[in-house]
Amino acid sequence: MSTPSGSTADPPAGTDAVSCTGLEYSFGGTRAVDGVDLSVTEGEVFGLLGPNGAGKTTAIRVITTLLPVPAGMVRVFGRDAARQKMAVRRLLGYVPQQLSADSALTGRENVSLFARVFDIPRRERAERVAEALEAVGLTEVADRMAATYSGGMVRRLELAQALVSAPRLLILDEPTIGLDPIARTSVWERITEVRAATGMTVLVTTHYMDEADQYCDRVALMHLGRIRALGTPEQLKAELGRAEGSDRQPTLEDVFRHFADSGLDNLGGEDFRDVRRTRRTASRVG
Numbered sequence: 001m002s003t004p005s006g007s008t009a010d011p012p013a014g015t016d017a018v019s020c021t022g023l024e025y026s027f028g029g030t031r032a033v034d035g036v037d038l039s040v041t042e043g044e045v046f047g048l049l050g051p052n053g054a055g056k057t058t059a060i061r062v063i064t065t066l067l068p069v070p071a072g073m074v075r076v077f078g079r080d081a082a083r084q085k086m087a088v089r090r091l092l093g094y095v096p097q098q099l100s101a102d103s104a105l106t107g108r109e110n111v112s113l114f115a116r117v118f119d120i121p122r123r124e125r126a127e128r129v130a131e132a133l134e135a136v137g138l139t140e141v142a143d144r145m146a147a148t149y150s151g152g153m154v155r156r157l158e159l160a161q162a163l164v165s166a167p168r169l170l171i172l173d174e175p176t177i178g179l180d181p182i183a184r185t186s187v188w189e190r191i192t193e194v195r196a197a198t199g200m201t202v203l204v205t206t207h208y209m210d211e212a213d214q215y216c217d218r219v220a221l222m223h224l225g226r227i228r229a230l231g232t233p234e235q236l237k238a239e240l241g242r243a244e245g246s247d248r249q250p251t252l253e254d255v256f257r258h259f260a261d262s263g264l265d266n267l268g269g270e271d272f273r274d275v276r277r278t279r280r281t282a283s284r285v286g
């Protein structure tokens with residue numbers, strides 16, 4: 001797998017991969033993101049956690065420049081997401097919640113399409129596509145139609161699409177939603193391996209607290225548009241354990257419940273949007 005290139009003028013050492021200050025975003029009267037301050041350090045796996053509707057997707061869509069920055073400041077490796085959109089986009093790989101692979105193409109064709117979109121020189125394309133497919137463990141099935149892939153394979157294919165440009169920052173929106181436990185583990189193992197091999201920074205949203213606990217270096221707990229707590233999973237659990245003075249080690253979900261306090265009825269369960277998303281994933285498999 002290629003090392004993320006710093007071809008577009010490297011930022012000074014110590015520049016955060018992502019820096020948000022006072023970020024806000026509203027849909028009409030709904031304040032989806034309500035004054036978020038956040039820094040993601042280069043090279044870490046950072047988890048943005050929260051239940052459905054917390055504002056995670058909206059926040060990352062602003063960071064990816066897919067939504068404008070109406071208030072506050074967002075920087076990606078020092079580039080201003082409001083004024084230097086193209087410079088920001090060149091640094092990122094983004095795997096959205098929505099299906100981004102074409103079932104009527106093979107795995108290799110899907111990744112090649114992204115290689116063309118990212119303007120990877122023609123002479124490098126075949127090798128870069130093969131590397132990206134190898135990194136996610138799809139070499140053997142690369143020439144099969146994506147329609148024949150399982151849900152977990154489709155997710156890994158989407159990962160390869162995002163990796164083919166060797167991004168310095170990989171942003172994943174609920175990468176394991178709707179997958180079975182084995183497929184979830186496989187997706188995370190690939191993310192972890194690529195991160196270790198390339199030093200890429202990973203920003204991931206999830207509402208699976210157990211995955212965040214296991215795979216993220218630091219997490220921010222988001223609820224109703226605001227960051228309620230931020231730190232390493234160990235720090236957050238230890239702090240709650242001390243505050244409660246109980247013998248039992250709290251889980252990350254306990255930490256979340258403590259900070260969010262209310263409105264978490266759907267945590268761990270499915271609401272309408274979850275069901276729709278899960279079914280969408282299932283239909284990819286079928």
Ligand SMILES: Nc1ncnc2c1ncn2[C@@H]1O[C@H](COP(=O)(O)OP(=O)(O)OP(=O)(O)O)[C@@H](O)[C@H]1O
Pocket residue numbers: 027030031032050051052053054055056057058059207273
């Ligand atoms: N296009 C939209 N139009 C109107 N309201 C929206 C839109 N997108 C999101 N919202 C609202 O903004 C709030 C935050 O939604 P967002 O999708 O960012 O949350 P989330 O934490 O990513 O949840 P999920 O995991 O369900 O995607 C919610 O109240 C949601 O209903």
